[in-house]
Amino acid sequence: xxxxxxxxxxxGLFLGIGVGAQTIEKVVIGLSAPPRTMDPHGSDADSxxxxxxxxxxxxxxxxxxxxxxxxxxxxxxxxxxxxWRFYLRKGVKFHNGNDFTWEDVAFTFERLKDPGVxxxxxxxxxxxxxxPVDGDxxxxxxxxxxxxxxxxxxMHQIFIMDKESTEARSPGEVASYPIGTGPYKFVEWIRGDHxxxxxxxxxxxxxxxxxxxxxxxxxxxxxxxAAIETGTVDIIQDIPLELFDRAKANPNLxxxxxxxxxxxxxxxxxxxxxxxxxxxxxxxxxxxxxVQELIDKVMFGHASPAAQIADPPTVGxxxxxxxxxxxxxxxxxxxxxxxxxxxxSVTLKAPTDRYPRDEETAxxxxxxxxxxxIKVTVDAKPKAIYFPEVTHHDVELYYLGWFDGxxxxxRTFTKLVHSYxxxxxxxxxxxxxxxxxxxxxxxxxxxxxxxxxxxVEWSQMTNRIAFEWKVVYIPLFYLEDSYAVYKPSGINxxxxxxxxxxxxxxxxx
Amino acid sequence: xxxxIVRRLGQGLLVLLAVSxxxxxxxxxxxxxxxxxxxxxxxxxxxxxxRQKLGLDKPFYIQYIIFLKNAxxxxxxxxxxxxxxxxQVILERLPxxxxxxxxxxxxxxxxxxxxxxxxxxxxxxxxxxxIMAGSLIGISIPTFLTGILLIMIFAVELRWLPPxxxxxxxxxxxxxxxxLLTWDGFKHLILPAFTLSTYQxxxxxxxxxxxxxxxxxxxxxxxxxxxxxxxRSVLFKHALRNALIPVVTMIGLQFGELIAxxxxxxxxxxxxxxxxxxxxxxxxxxxPVIVSYITFVSLVILSxxxxxxxxxxxxxxxxxxx
Numbered sequence: 001x002x003x004x005x006x007x008x009x010x011x012g013l014f015l016g017i018g019v020g021a022q023t024i025e026k027v028v029i030g031l032s033a034p035p036r037t038m039d040p041h042g043s044d045a046d047s048x049x050x051x052x053x054x055x056x057x058x059x060x061x062x063x064x065x066x067x068x069x070x071x072x073x074x075x076x077x078x079x080x081x082x083x084w085r086f087y088l089r090k091g092v093k094f095h096n097g098n099d100f101t102w103e104d105v106a107f108t109f110e111r112l113k114d115p116g117v118x119x120x121x122x123x124x125x126x127x128x129x130x131x132p133v134d135g136d137x138x139x140x141x142x143x144x145x146x147x148x149x150x151x152x153x154x155m156h157q158i159f160i161m162d163k164e165s166t167e168a169r170s171p172g173e174v175a176s177y178p179i180g181t182g183p184y185k186f187v188e189w190i191r192g193d194h195x196x197x198x199x200x201x202x203x204x205x206x207x208x209x210x211x212x213x214x215x216x217x218x219x220x221x222x223x224x225x226a227a228i229e230t231g232t233v234d235i236i237q238d239i240p241l242e243l244f245d246r247a248k249a250n251p252n253l254x255x256x257x258x259x260x261x262x263x264x265x266x267x268x269x270x271x272x273x274x275x276x277x278x279x280x281x282x283x284x285x286x287x288x289x290x291v292q293e294l295i296d297k298v299m300f301g302h303a304s305p306a307a308q309i310a311d312p313p314t315v316g317x318x319x320x321x322x323x324x325x326x327x328x329x330x331x332x333x334x335x336x337x338x339x340x341x342x343x344x345s346v347t348l349k350a351p352t353d354r355y356p357r358d359e360e361t362a363x364x365x366x367x368x369x370x371x372x373x374i375k376v377t378v379d380a381k382p383k384a385i386y387f388p389e390v391t392h393h394d395v396e397l398y399y400l401g402w403f404d405g406x407x408x409x410x411r412t413f414t415k416l417v418h419s420y421x422x423x424x425x426x427x428x429x430x431x432x433x434x435x436x437x438x439x440x441x442x443x444x445x446x447x448x449x450x451x452x453x454x455x456v457e458w459s460q461m462t463n464r465i466a467f468e469w470k471v472v473y474i475p476l477f478y479l480e481d482s483y484a485v486y487k488p489s490g491i492n493x494x495x496x497x498x499x500x501x502x503x504x505x506x507x508x509x
Numbered sequence: 510x511x512x513x514i515v516r517r518l519g520q521g522l523l524v525l526l527a528v529s530x531x532x533x534x535x536x537x538x539x540x541x542x543x544x545x546x547x548x549x550x551x552x553x554x555x556x557x558x559x560r561q562k563l564g565l566d567k568p569f570y571i572q573y574i575i576f577l578k579n580a581x582x583x584x585x586x587x588x589x590x591x592x593x594x595x596x597q598v599i600l601e602r603l604p605x606x607x608x609x610x611x612x613x614x615x616x617x618x619x620x621x622x623x624x625x626x627x628x629x630x631x632x633x634x635x636x637x638x639x640i641m642a643g644s645l646i647g648i649s650i651p652t653f654l655t656g657i658l659l660i661m662i663f664a665v666e667l668r669w670l671p672p673x674x675x676x677x678x679x680x681x682x683x684x685x686x687x688x689l690l691t692w693d694g695f696k697h698l699i700l701p702a703f704t705l706s707t708y709q710x711x712x713x714x715x716x717x718x719x720x721x722x723x724x725x726x727x728x729x730x731x732x733x734x735x736x737x738x739x740x741r742s743v744l745f746k747h748a749l750r751n752a753l754i755p756v757v758t759m760i761g762l763q764f765g766e767l768i769a770x771x772x773x774x775x776x777x778x779x780x781x782x783x784x785x786x787x788x789x790x791x792x793x794x795x796x797p798v799i800v801s802y803i804t805f806v807s808l809v810i811l812s813x814x815x816x817x818x819x820x821x822x823x824x825x826x827x828x829x830x831x
Binding site for chain 2: 037042116117121125175176190217218219223383388424
């Protein structure tokens with residue numbers, strides 16, 4: 001397209017080989033969810049972190065496959081269950097010219113604790129201290145209040161801020177004019193309209209090939225599609241299911257999809273007075289749900305079956321976990337064995353405005369369960385009413401989605417599987433009141449494991465026990481992330497699993 | 510007259526109080542913003558911390574009294590989402606909404622009144638029937654559908670106009686960012702302004718037609734015709750002037766409505782105005798922004814109503830406020 005003038009820049013000489021690298025003048029991206037704030041700690045929504053990841057950096061970063069890589073820290077190790085040691089990158093500058101030092105890291109973790117500016121309170125309150133080791137300012141120890149095995153897994157979304165300029169400005173200014181160390185510098189943000197970034201030519205990782213990025217907010221899905229059909233933008237996020245065929249039929253559009261990180265599942269009340277207390281009943285419900293039919297008929301094929309909640313890049317994802325087969329006959333037998341030959345009545349709660357086709361999915365599940373005699377009443381309501389009911393554990397069957405921002409299955413389990421413990425903050429979303437001593441123990445112990453390989457294996461084992469043996473949840477499917485690229489723009493686009501529009505990763509010159 | 514204005518201002522204040530109070534009652538059922546703000550991994554304790562910080566732990570009438578105390582000093586609280594003063598967040602969107610409403614009004618008045626006069630002259634002609642049928646469509650078609658159709662035809666198929674956004678804007682006196690002064694900005698304004706104007710255009714058209722038909726039957730018009738005055742003079746000088754009084758009232762009231770209810774148009778065209786902001790504030794349970802927006806819009810409508818009532822005195826000297 002005309003605005004993407006492609007210029008060849010001599011980049012060679014590296015390793016003595018003449019390598020040519022292209023630069024792209026400008027890329028325009030249509031966002032489905034607008035940025036909420038330019039304060040990197042002010043929102044933990046992926047739509048916001050997505051933008052922030054261009055301006056700011058964490059101690060670590062993630063690539064397009066979700067792998068954890070060094071960023072502001074060149075390496076790290078876990079010294080003991082409470083202590084993480086980070087070796088900091090030298091010679092990094094913030095966009096205002098300030099040097100990146102260990103004090104910025106200490107400041108950042110202190111700031112996370114302030115409910116006035118931070119949505120990462122949970123991470124902030126995990127950190128007890130940040131101190132240089134033996135007076136070396138480039139090696140720091142982060143000590144946590146309790147052992148946390150996934151601590152470093154979360155470091156790609158904890159963005160480091162400049163102590164001096166953040167303290168000197170009001171929270172409102174900080175939230176309007178971001179100063180980071182990342183590959184892009186902030187130019188302007190007209191709320192409701194667009195955000196413009198330019199390449200940071202002094203970036204420690206080298207000048208980024210895309211020189212200017214404009215993020216346009218286009219919340220309405222029809223308008224977003226119209227924007228890319230006219231070539232007004234180069235890439236859009238989230239093609240609505242209803243307009244998918246229209247987008248696919250357009251020869252100017254390249255449709256890119258990948259399984260979303262979010263796994264959808266069915267939760268069940270498991271206290272003794274409910275039939276779902278019996279694992280045979282839980283298995284019967286599992287086997288009575290025809291997940292392929294849900295995907296084909298309700299999701300129009302835009303979902304993929306899940307055998308667990310975690311997605312492949314998550315630590316603890318276990319490829320050996322298999323779905324129970326769809327088998328209504330066996331399901332009926334299991335129900336009879338459990339003492340419910342004629343089924344029972346139960347309410348299925350679901351949101352109406354949170355996930356694609358959430359209410360329709362719940363209705364379809366109700367019909368499928370009716371075939372083995374379980375009479376399901378669907379109670380679908382707006383998320384503002386639904387979510388408080390889930391957190392108050394006021395449910396019988398419920399439809400929910402989850403993914404772990406720290407790519408840790410065990411962190412998810414502390415919220416979804418561990419029995420409720422207000423003091424520790426465990427089990428808040430364990431709306432079914434799962435109370436399993438073995439799982440509680442496995443989840444708690446996982447955090448004390450210092451050996452990374454053992455931790456992975458331990459997480460995978462715990463995951464498998466929960467889904468194959470205990471059947472604490474019924475996994476359904478992963479949603480699908482979708483994008484459209486305007487072909488004449490000539491842009492090569494690769495989506496990230498977390499949907500972040502980190503330009504240096506997702507656009508290849 | 511002075512006493513009348515004071516009384517009206519007093520009534521206005523009561524309306525503002527009532528409107529803001531209703532907002533606070535509704536907030537009780539809108540879901541807890543602390544959930545969004547503490548992060549998904551927050552513990553109940555951390556949620557409580559956030560509620561305390563935002564004052565959400567207090568009973569709602571106490572929250573309301575605190576809001577009133579601050580509002581008197583012009584402080585409408587901090588947006589939970591952007592952490593900027595709520596009123597600032599709203600006012601920075603005002604130019605976009607104002608220019609859109611102004612343009613829509615201009616279209617509605619020009620075409621509404623103009624066509625209304627034309628139709629009233631020969632009410633039974635084919636042209637008039639077509640226009641009247643069209644005005645019915647204008648009244649009944651939902652705004653979002655008009656918007657989508659216009660985008661489909663003029664942006665996607667014909668490629669004459671841009672599908673969304675505000676285009677190039679330039680800063681004029683102070684912080685007012687105007688899109689009216691650049692060609693690009695003007696092009697971006699056409700479709701949303703037309704979409705927003707359709708309903709008002711149709712209403713004005715029907716109102717003008719009705720008024721004109723009534724006036725055209727009056728004795729003094731017959732006299733004017735009999736005198737042999739040219740049609741232009743009869744229609745515009747004698748008839749329209751007298752038919753215009755209810756129309757002017759309507760225009761005043763409509764302008765307030767256009768500012769207040771541009772939400773749908775702004776969303777379809779991703780117009781960075783106040784309506785767009787309100788919608789995202791509702792999604793995010795950003796209570797300070799919602800209550801500030803509603804207070805601000807109530808203020809605009811109340812002021813416009815008062816202004817229209819006062820203007821009445823000048824248009825029609827028979828009216829007196831005592």
